[in-house]
Amino acid sequence: MKIAFGKIATVALGIILGALVLFFDCLLYLQYQSKQVSTSSLVFQAILMNLTLIFVVCIPYFQKKMDANREASLMSFLQMPNREDSLTFPALTTFLGEQALGAFLGTSLMYVIKNVYPQIGAALTAILTFVLLMISLTIIVFSLVRFVMYFTKHSMWVYMFMALVSLSLSLSFFYLGVQFG
Structure with missing residues (x-):
């Protein structure tokens, strides 16, 4: 029963996200028809949005492929800490360094959008932006x-507080990286 529900949920999510892609494409087409936005801007938006939503639709597929190959599983690659592990200074500095790397990629992302866009065009800029955004957000x-x-x-309260603090820190780093870009 659990497997059937998982497959149904995956298919339903794919259908919903596919409908979302079509909905956003229709909105972009309406903007194109009303001449509210430049064509190159619409091309950039359409490609970036479609690539992002298609990537989200494909996440369950990627997860199944990774789960099928247990030897190279994501958890072993990420070296997730055990429940008994204590927070150490190297773990804290690793977290901060990875957040700084994500912020640097946010800065690179803004540089690409601002400076490379006129030279390579909307379509290639959108693809490059998508790649940098996915790498940055993944890290x-x-x-x-x-x-x-x-x-x-x-306790749950300590866990929730630290999750909120670390999420705020992560978003702050990325925001600063984008602002400096």
């Missing part, structure tokens, strides 16, 4: 998850 999210895992052994 930030995996780093955040690894850091928050150190607090799972504590």
Whole structure:
């Protein structure tokens, strides 16, 4: 029963996200028809949005592929801390360094959008932006998850507080990186 529900939920999520892609594409087409936004801006928006939503739709597929190959599982690659592990200075500085890397990629992302866009056009800029955004967000999210895992052994309130503080720190780093870009 659990497997059937999982498959149904995955298919339903795919249908919902597919409908969302079509909805946003229709909105962009309406903007194109009303001439509210430049064509190159619409091309950039459409490609970036479609790539992002298609990536989200494909996440369950990627997860199944990774789960099928247990030897190279994501958890072993990320070296997730055990429940008994204590927070150490190297773990804290690793978290901060990974957040700084994500912020640097946010800065690079803004540089690409501002400076490379006129030279390579909307379509290639959107693809490059998507790649940089996914790499940056992946580093930030995996780093955040690894850091928050150190607090799972504590009470729910400590865990929630540290999750909120670390998420705020992660978003602040990324925001600063984007602002400096």
